[in-house]
Amino acid sequence: MRYKSRRSKLFIVALLFLFPLLGLSQVPERVPKPDFETDYIRPDFLTPTPRATALEYIDIGVLIVALFLATYFAHKQRSRQNIFLLMVFSLAYFGFYRKGCICPIGAIQNVTYALFNPAYAIPVFVIVFFVLPLVLALFYGRTFCAAVCPLGAIQDAVVLKPTNVPGGLAAVLSVLPYLYLGLAVLLAATGAGFIICQYDPFIGFFRFGADFNMVIFGLSMLLLGTVVARPYCRFLCPYGVLLNWMSRLSKRHVGITPDECNNCRLCEESCPFGAIKKPDEAAPPANREAEVKKLAFIIVLLPIVVFGSGWIGSRLEIPLSRLHANVSLAEEILLENSGQRTELTDETKAFRASGKPTEELFAEASAIQRQFKVGGWILGGFIGLILCLKLINLFMRRRQSEYYVDKGTCLSCGRCFSYCPYEQVRLGIITPKEAEKMGSKEVKIKQFRA
Amino acid sequence: MIDKTSKKPLKRRDFIRKSLHAVAGLTIGGLAGILFSKSSSEEMVWQLDPNICIQCEKCSVNCVLPHSAVKCVHSYSVCGYCDLCSGYLQPGTKVRDTGAESQLCPSGALKRTYVEDPYFEYTIDEKLCVGCGKCVKGCNSFGNGSLYLQTRHDRCLNCNQCSIARRCPSQAWNRVPASRSYILKGDEKKKFLKS
Structure with a gap:
């Protein structure tokens, strides 16, 4: 036993001298496994489980x-x-x-x-x-x-x-x-x-x-x-x-009201998200033709904008693809191989120790860059399309005679409900007559202003 | 929402709305179908492969938890139970004792107990371990590599995007199925995969 232990110590000392030759990859079984004379039992290896799927x-x-x-x-x-x-x-x-x-x-x-x-x-x-x-x-x-x-x-x-x-x-x-x-x-x-x-x-x-x-x-x-x-x-x-x-x-x-809207304007400021739309005033008919022309112009412009922003998106291929670990690693390896950088990073050290051929990494990186080029076209085109649709939406005025919620941006939080007099009626707080009065009063003010 | 001027545009608008509604419904349904065909009933969890790990010490600082979920684990079946343990002792130390100045572990989490001459058992106190991997590096340099890092799943929050994995220079991290949530070494590996 003594002899054996000394030998294992010698082995370790020998390894100390060999230190610079050892790479990052581990070499198993450098030290022989012990054979215990006492009845030593290895402790349990615990593997705590993740949160149960149930x-x-x-x-x-x-x-x-x-x-x-x-x-x-x-x-x-x-x-x-x-x-x-x-x-x-x-x-x-x-x-x-x-x-x-x-x-x-x-x-x-x-x-x-x-x-x-x-x-x-x-x-x-x-x-x-x-x-x-x-x-x-x-x-x-x-x-x-x-x-x-x-x-x-x-x-x-x-x-x-x-x-x-x-x-x-x-x-x-x-x-x-x-x-x-x-x-x-x-x-x-x-x-x-x-x-x-x-x-x-x-x-x-x-x-x-x-x-x-x-x-x-x-x-x-x-x-x-x-x-x-x-x-x-x-x-x-x-x-x-x-x-x-x-x-x-x-x-x-x-909806804001459980009943019919009487344009009392009480809910007007109740939405903190700007999802309540006001009724449109009658649109001046003289403008109509010009607006249609503008709309037609945007629709003609749409493919050009989509293509243009798609092109811009595809130009972003290089900076965007750098967000992928393999691409940034390939770039660093390239810098080091060309001698432009002398200090190795953890990433490049790990890559060199893994023994993976550089060509393979470069091929992977350029494949990812190609994906980003295609993706950039799609992303750019998508944004261009959204911009155009938003513009068209500005011109597509729906004639609206009452207050309504913008279904897209409304979060259904329910803040506006209690502002509506008809909601108060529903809850039994005021009578329908009082609610009607509120409406007519406001409408009168509106008429007075006009 | 009600167009009072004429009835025709209302019908047209309604038709467009209804067909768009159907298209949206079908899209979600189709997407869900495709996804279900690729799904597994099991949760995916994060784990690092100790065979790729380079012990850069980033695990100890990049976890979202104040104390990293990555801890050092010890494969007793791989360990040589050395007296001169390069994972336990400072390199170049002359005395092989349990003094803080001769220990490699910065938090004193690696404990050493005498078994029999000349063997020592090494255990890790997970409460103290910070997951820096200094001992792992030491063990890998001269020993059998019985010390290695693993995410402990009782601690891990299993973030959708692991913030350690994102910064791992050797890309040792991967999503693994919950039933195979550890990547182990030695006998422990066989036992774990069997169970």
């Missing part, structure tokens, strides 16, 4: 119940109070208890990644989280945003003194979610990463820990949220884009 299905259950309740509270009960209470519950459950993962916003990337990478088997509950709110929005509007989304809830809780965002600025900012969605899908499809999760402003609060930039971004979003209601939901959220599309087509959507 619990994920409980999450699905909670999601379904929360979505159902949100829709019931908004459509049937028309109760802002209940919506708010459910929102607080969702913030506690999906936010602080489940730490904000998985959420439908981030699931966009899992879905894209699953579609483009056959090796990734997407968990069932992620699909459910992605699909359910969309299906619900297709029938009942964005009740998910109102009371179930934890990111919406944390912002809704800090809406203190909401101010109106001017129409022009709001229109420009409303392009951002499309850009974010497009980028997120492109980067997830190519496997470069999940940027929605990376730049999630609120998840740091849910986990009680985040890196510095995340905290700053989150705090500034919340601070901004006190005066601009739900800034992330309205001007960044990529899932909001999909919900917006679905909600526009929704079969039933919450």
Whole structure:
């Protein structure tokens, strides 16, 4: 025994001298395994298991119940109070208890990644989280945003003194979610990463820990949220884009009034999200021809804009593809091989130690760059199309005789309900006559002004 | 929403709305169908491959948790139980004792107990381990590589995008099925895969 141990020590000392020759890759069995004389028993190797899959299905259950309740509270009960209470519950459950993962916003990337990478088997509950709110929005509007989304809830809780965002600025900012969605899908499809999760402003609060930039971004979003209601939901959220599309087509959507609108204007300022549209004044007929011409001009311009922005998108191939680890690694290797850089990074050291041929890496990198070129065309074209559609929307004035909610941007939060006199009638607070009076009074003022 | 001027455009608008509604419904349905055909009922979790890991120490600082979910684990079936353990002792140290100054571990998480001459057992106190991988590097340099890093799933929050994986220079991180949530070495690997 003694002799053996000395030999093993000698072996180690010999290895010490050989140190510079040893690479990063491990060499197994340098030291012979011991044979114990005493009845020594090896300790157990513990492998604590991840959260049980059954619990994920409980999450699905909670999601379904929360979505159902949100829709019931908004459509049937028309109760802002209940919506708010459910929102607080969702913030506690999906936010602080489940730490904000998985959420439908981030699931966009899992879905894209699953579609483009056959090796990734997407968990069932992620699909459910992605699909359910969309299906619900297709029938009942964005009740998910109102009371179930934890990111919406944390912002809704800090809406203190909401101010109106001017129409022009709001229109420009409303392009951002499309850009974010497009980028997120492109980067997830190519496997470069999940940027929605990376730049999630609120998840740091849910986990009680985040890196510095995340905290700053989150705090500034919340601070901004006190005066601009739900800034992330309205001007960044990529899932909001999909919900917006679905909600526009929704079969039933919450209305401000449970009855008929009598244009009393009481709800006018009640929406902090700018989703209540005023009735149009009669459009001057002289302008009509000019407007039609403008519209025709935009429609003719549409293919050119789409192509142009597609081209710009494809030009972004190089900077965008650098976000993929393999491309940036290939570039670093190239720099080092050409002698432009002498200091090795951890990345290049690891790559050189792995023994993978450089040609293989370069081939992979250029394949990814080609994907980014195609993706850039699609992303650019998509943004161009959205810009044109937004312009067309400006000209497509619908003649509207009463106050109505913009189904796309309305979050079904229920803030406006109690402003409506007919809602007060429904609740039995005032009589129908009083409600009618309110309407006529306002209409009289309007007539007086005109 | 009600166009009072004429009835025709209303019908046309209604038709467009209804058909768009159907298209949207079918799109979601189709997408869900495709996704379900590619799905697994199992959760995917993050794990690092110790055979690719280069012990750059980034795991210890990049986790979203204040104390990283990555910890050092020890494969007893691979360990040589050396007295002169290059994962435990500072390189170049003359004394082989348990003094803090001779230990490689910055937080004193790697414990050494005497078994029999000349063997020592090494265990990791996970409460103290910061996942820096200094001992792993030491063990890999001269020993059998029985010390290695793994995400401990009782701690890991399983973020959708692991913030360590994103910054891993050797791309050692991957999503793995929850039932195969560890990438182990030695006998432990066989045992784990069997169970």
